[in-house]
Amino acid sequence: MVGIARRAVLGGLTALALGTAVPVFAQGKPAPRPAGQVILAPFQLIEPIKEILSQTAPKRPITVKPASAGDLMALLDTEAAADLVLTDDPDQRRTLLEAGRLDLAGETNFARDRIVLLARSERATPIRLRPGVNLVVPLEGNLIGVMTGANDALSRQTQAFLDRLKLDAPSVALLQSFPSLADLALALDDGQIPAAFVPASLLTHRPHLELSGTAPADIEETIRYSLDIVAGRDRPETRALRDALTGPLAVSLLTRHGLMKP
Numbered sequence: 001m002v003g004i005a006r007r008a009v010l011g012g013l014t015a016l017a018l019g020t021a022v023p024v025f026a027q028g029k030p031a032p033r034p035a036g037q038v039i040l041a042p043f044q045l046i047e048p049i050k051e052i053l054s055q056t057a058p059k060r061p062i063t064v065k066p067a068s069a070g071d072l073m074a075l076l077d078t079e080a081a082a083d084l085v086l087t088d089d090p091d092q093r094r095t096l097l098e099a100g101r102l103d104l105a106g107e108t109n110f111a112r113d114r115i116v117l118l119a120r121s122e123r124a125t126p127i128r129l130r131p132g133v134n135l136v137v138p139l140e141g142n143l144i145g146v147m148t149g150a151n152d153a154l155s156r157q158t159q160a161f162l163d164r165l166k167l168d169a170p171s172v173a174l175l176q177s178f179p180s181l182a183d184l185a186l187a188l189d190d191g192q193i194p195a196a197f198v199p200a201s202l203l204t205h206r207p208h209l210e211l212s213g214t215a216p217a218d219i220e221e222t223i224r225y226s227l228d229i230v231a232g233r234d235r236p237e238t239r240a241l242r243d244a245l246t247g248p249l250a251v252s253l254l255t256r257h258g259l260m261k262p
Helices: 002-018 043-056 069-078 090-098 153-165 181-190 236-246 248-255
Strands: 037-041 062-066 084-087 108-120 144-146 175-177 195-199 209-214 222-229
Touching (some): 037 069, 037 236, 043 181, 043 248, 069 090, 108 153, 108 236, 144 181, 222 236, 236 248
Parallel strands (some): 037 062, 144 195
Antiparallel strands (some): 108 195, 108 222
């Protein structure tokens, strides 16, 4: 229970540090929106995007907020000033388009990611992820974090990847599900679990983690991120921000952090 409580507290601090939309009220009024432009993106893209912006738009006041695909509709209703949205869920993007929340000019393919096995450096052992792979011996029977319980694209893709791996019963018994990628990342960072099946982009700015296992192309699970301008925010400065995130320098930086070209 102490570990769970600590995780909840630290999770809240992490959210604040990353600029998560946390309702703050002063005299009954919502807090004002951040100055400058606002980007909503999946948790695993926060650090890569910040890295890109530090190189391509260092003087602009830009806030990057973590937002799962399932939360985007509600966030766009309350965060009317969001300029760009990145999502890993094509179905949710279609829903946002049909609801008039995204600009009809069309999506931009931002990047591709893949689900891999990351491990803390002191526990990292090269593992070839093939159907029937045994994870008990290389990970010494320790728990492996997964995100499979949420009703979102990442959970579904993680489960599909695990199904293709056809893990044996002892390996399946090691899997511990987390309700969100932020919670899973926090458990990895704290050392509560030594390894996890997560997007490769989670490696960004985490020197205590290493790439432990990847899968061959025939069973690899690819994540595709799309980028859209929010409806009503198509203006020169928004297009300039989109271009900063998708230009040649941005692509070069993305590939350094486990992501792949669109």
